[in-house]
Amino acid sequence: MxxxxxxxxxxxxxxxxxxxxxxxxxxxxxxxxxxxxxxxxxxxxxxxxxxxxxxxxxxxxxxxxxxxxxxxxxxxxxxxxxxxxxxxxxxxxxxxxxxxxxxxxxxxxxxxxxxxxxTLITKTVAGKKAITTADQRWDRRDIKTIQLLPNCIAKQEAVKHDAFEAIMVMQDGTITEGASSNLWMVDKDNQLVTRQASNAILNGITKLSLTNIASIRQYKIVERPFTVEEAREAKELFVTSATAIVTPIIQLNDDLIADGNVGPVALALRSAYLENTR
Ligand SMILES: Cc1ncc(COP(=O)(O)O)c(C=O)c1O
Missing domain, CATH: 3.30.470.10 (Aminotransferase class 4, branched-chain amino acid transferase, N-terminal domain)
Structure with a gap:
């Protein structure tokens, strides 16, 4: 066909x-x-x-x-x-x-x-590795432009390290987002933390939608920048995009996130997102 x-x-x-x-x-x-x-x-x-x-x-x-x-x-x-x-x-x-x-x-x-x-969409998904890399993009990352060379370079760096995603980091040490996704963490207080919309990131539509779904389910959502150090210490990390939906990240560079297993929040949110779209 x-x-x-x-x-x-x-x-x-x-x-x-x-x-x-x-x-x-x-x-x-x-x-x-x-x-x-x-x-x-x-x-x-x-x-x-x-x-x-x-x-x-x-x-x-x-x-x-x-x-x-x-x-x-x-x-x-x-x-x-x-x-x-x-x-x-x-x-x-x-x-x-x-x-x-x-x-x-x-x-x-x-x-x-x-x-x-x-594409193949599954209810559950294996945890993935991500790496960190410098965010080399321009100042208008909020525009979904086809100029994706810095994102391609970042993703290639991920592939070189057998990783699923490259997490991009600004000069001030805060994470912006993934090369083709938004990053979230579950912090020690079980709050969902993701970077707020600004010119620094592409404000994902999946992120927006998941924010609604998660708040209906009584999750506490905090929108703020966070550092690589905080991400490493998180209980869970996951990325969202139309392609990745909700995909858990269980390793960042050489460090396992928590015990290195897929966390319950990422899986619950992935199911909730898929359920919500029925
Ligand atoms: C840089 C970047 N950030 C975030 C996203 C997630 O956006 P959405 O949820 O609308 O797919 C994407 C998706 O392609 C992206 O390329």
Whole structure:
């Protein structure tokens, strides 16, 4: 069965889908994206992702007047045509095709690409290793831009150390987030600690959603920066993203977190998130 992708108004076989070499996404990383989880054929946290997409577009002054309804229709059609039950949808908007010049072109239509793929989603998940690395990104990490080279370098560093995620650390010693996820810890008082929304991190839609789910379940949530030292001493660590959902981290660099086993809070929150999306 061949995969189908959406490119600028057309549904095409994935292997033939392409954009022009002078697309500004390719030339300058001039674009933004979203990744949306599909569970049981349903789009998870769609409104949150659409809201963040609009914000990212506005922050880079990319005028893209496509409605929530149209995007949802495209997503649903790709879920159907790619026979996806559980999986991921990737959407990317770039500033379109223009002669290569740094300044924004005028009267150029933006380019929209959407792809979809099936993935395996399990109720429980094994604990993973993470490493720490310097956060080398720009000051607008709140924008979900396709310029991901520092994130790619960080992730490659993780792979080199047989780790699942790279936890990025600012010069002041505080953790920002993972290369492709937000980090949470359970502290000694059983509080859930995660960094507050600001320009320093990408405010995850999974994080937002889990914050609601956790507070309904009476967890105490504290939003503040925390250090590598605090993370090492945590009762539990876990990361969240549309892709990772809730994934426990049981080792940070050479140190086991607590006794090195998956903790009850991470597992309970993963189940609660999956349950909530039924
Ligand atoms: C740097 C970064 N932080 C956080 C996240 C989590 O965001 P979300 O929960 O919206 O997937 C991602 C997801 O790709 C990311 O790339």
């Amino acid at each position: 061949s995969r189908i992708a959406y490119v600028n108004g057309r549904y095409l076989p994935h292997k033939n889908a392409s954009v022009h070499i002078e697309d500004r996404g390719y030339q300058f990383g001039d674009g933004v994206y979203e990744v949306v989880l599909v569970l049981n054929k349903n789009l998870i946290d769609f409104e949150g992702h659409y809201t963040r997409l609009k914000r990212s577009l506005s922050e880079i002054s990319l005028d893209f007047p496509i409605s929530e309804t149209v995007i949802k229709q495209i997503f649903k059609r790709l879920v159907r045509s790619n026979h996806i039950t559980n999986g991921l949808i990737y959407l990317q908007v770039t500033r379109g095709v223009a002669d290569r010049a740094h300044q924004f072109p005028t009267n150029v239509p933006p380019a929209l690409v959407v792809t979809a793929k099936p």
